[in-house]
Amino acid sequence: MNYYETDPEFMERVDHFAFEEVVKEEGQQLPPKTRWLAILAALIGCQGIDLYKEMLPKALEDGLEPEAIKETVYQSVDYLGMGRMWPFLQATNEIFSDRGIALPASGKAVTTMEDRLEKGAQAQVDIFGDPMKDAWKQGHINRWLAANCFGDYYTRTGLDLAQREMITFCFLMAQCGCEPQLIGHAQGNMNMGNDKAFLLRVVSQCLPYIGYPRSLNAISCINKAAESLENA
Structure with missing residues (x-):
C-alpha cells in the first residue's frame, strides 16, 4: 500500500518529524551507524516488525554492517525472549538473502560451553563492577544470566561492550514495565562511556519509533541512574 496516496497529510508530518526534524535537531544528533543501531534495537523492543522490515534496508544503505545487525537480533533474545525476537531473525535473514548478504553470520563466538559462565561473569564485572563477580551464585536464574545472556552473547565479537549496552538500553526502553532494569543498564552504559548526554541523544533519535511515554520514562531512568x- 502506498501511504503517500492514502494518507498524504499524515505521511508529510511523519516524514518531516522522523527524518528531518529529529535527525537534524541540534545537540541531539548521532553518527548514522549508531543511530541506525539504536533504531533497529528499539523497533525490536517495541515489536515494530513491519517498520523494521522497511528500516533495515535503509540502515544497510547508510553503512551499518550486516554483522552488527545480526548481533543485535541475536542479543535481543535475552531481553525479549524467543517468542518475540524470532520474527526479527526471520525478517533479517530474508532481507539479507534478497540482497545477497552471506548467511550464516558465524565465527563470532569466543566462549565454549565450558567457559561461558566464567567469561560471562567477567563481562558483568567489566560493565557493572566488582559486586557482580559472584552474583551468579545467588540462584539458577542469576547463573543463567551470567552464562547465557553475558557468556553466550555479550562476549561475541561484532559489537563491543559499549555498543551492546546501548542496544540493551534500547530493547528495554521500548518495552513496558522494565524501568528497574533500564536504570541498571543506563548505569552500565555510563560505566562503558555512554554518558548521560549520549543516552539522551539515543532516546531522542528513537522517539519517533517508540512514542513519547516510553521516551519520557527512559529519560527519567537516565536521570535516576546518573x-x-x-x-x-
Whole structure:
C-alpha cells in the first residue's frame, strides 16, 4: 500500500518529524551507524516488525554492517525472549538473502560451553563492577544470566561492550514495565562511556519509533541512574 496516496497529510508530518526534524535537531544528533543501531534495537523492543522490515534496508544503505545487525537480533533474545525476537531473525535473514548478504553470520563466538559462565561473569564485572563477580551464585536464574545472556552473547565479537549496552538500553526502553532494569543498564552504559548526554541523544533519535511515554520514562531512568552514580 502506498501511504503517500492514502494518507498524504499524515505521511508529510511523519516524514518531516522522523527524518528531518529529529535527525537534524541540534545537540541531539548521532553518527548514522549508531543511530541506525539504536533504531533497529528499539523497533525490536517495541515489536515494530513491519517498520523494521522497511528500516533495515535503509540502515544497510547508510553503512551499518550486516554483522552488527545480526548481533543485535541475536542479543535481543535475552531481553525479549524467543517468542518475540524470532520474527526479527526471520525478517533479517530474508532481507539479507534478497540482497545477497552471506548467511550464516558465524565465527563470532569466543566462549565454549565450558567457559561461558566464567567469561560471562567477567563481562558483568567489566560493565557493572566488582559486586557482580559472584552474583551468579545467588540462584539458577542469576547463573543463567551470567552464562547465557553475558557468556553466550555479550562476549561475541561484532559489537563491543559499549555498543551492546546501548542496544540493551534500547530493547528495554521500548518495552513496558522494565524501568528497574533500564536504570541498571543506563548505569552500565555510563560505566562503558555512554554518558548521560549520549543516552539522551539515543532516546531522542528513537522517539519517533517508540512514542513519547516510553521516551519520557527512559529519560527519567537516565536521570535516576546518573544521580545514583554521582552519589555513589
